[in-house]
Amino acid sequence: MATKVLMVCLGNICRSPLAEGIMSSLVDSSKVYIDSAGTAGYHVGSLPDPRSIAVAQKNGLDITNQRCRKLRAVDFEHFDHIYVMDQSNYQDALALADTDAKRSKLELLLVAGGQEVTEVPDPYYGGDSGFDYVYGLVLDACHRIASDNDWL
Numbered sequence: 001m002a003t004k005v006l007m008v009c010l011g012n013i014c015r016s017p018l019a020e021g022i023m024s025s026l027v028d029s030s031k032v033y034i035d036s037a038g039t040a041g042y043h044v045g046s047l048p049d050p051r052s053i054a055v056a057q058k059n060g061l062d063i064t065n066q067r068c069r070k071l072r073a074v075d076f077e078h079f080d081h082i083y084v085m086d087q088s089n090y091q092d093a094l095a096l097a098d099t100d101a102k103r104s105k106l107e108l109l110l111v112a113g114g115q116e117v118t119e120v121p122d123p124y125y126g127g128d129s130g131f132d133y134v135y136g137l138v139l140d141a142c143h144r145i146a147s148d149n150d151w152l
């Protein structure tokens, strides 16, 4: 059965849709199922932010199949790995996990991906360059996680 991976940020319109799209483009889809969600429900049902769509497109990825959804407690039962973008996401997600087994599924994406920077900054209120920076950070971490876990 495929390993199930969930990418999580606050809004599920900027960072985690990129993480979902990037990881999906790297792995063997028969080995890994990938989804994303947000800890907040501000944008449920929406497409990713146009700036995330644009940076993905610039790098050859189409993420317009994605729609925003909110993280739920049941995600800790369905998914094997839940990667969050920052400490605030970590704390919000942790509040939905009621056992050690569930809590152990939660990791900072960049820490799991062996990066020096530990948090993916929220690019929502910044300019386009923030989205390029996020793309690069997430890409490097996803490469590392995919090869470490033999998902390629």
Ligand code: 4NP
Pocket: 009, 010, 011, 012, 013, 014, 015, 016, 038, 042, 122, 123, 124
């Ligand atoms: P994300 O960015 O967590 O990377 O999707 C955000 C998107 C929307 C909001 C905040 C962060 N918001 O406040 O609406």
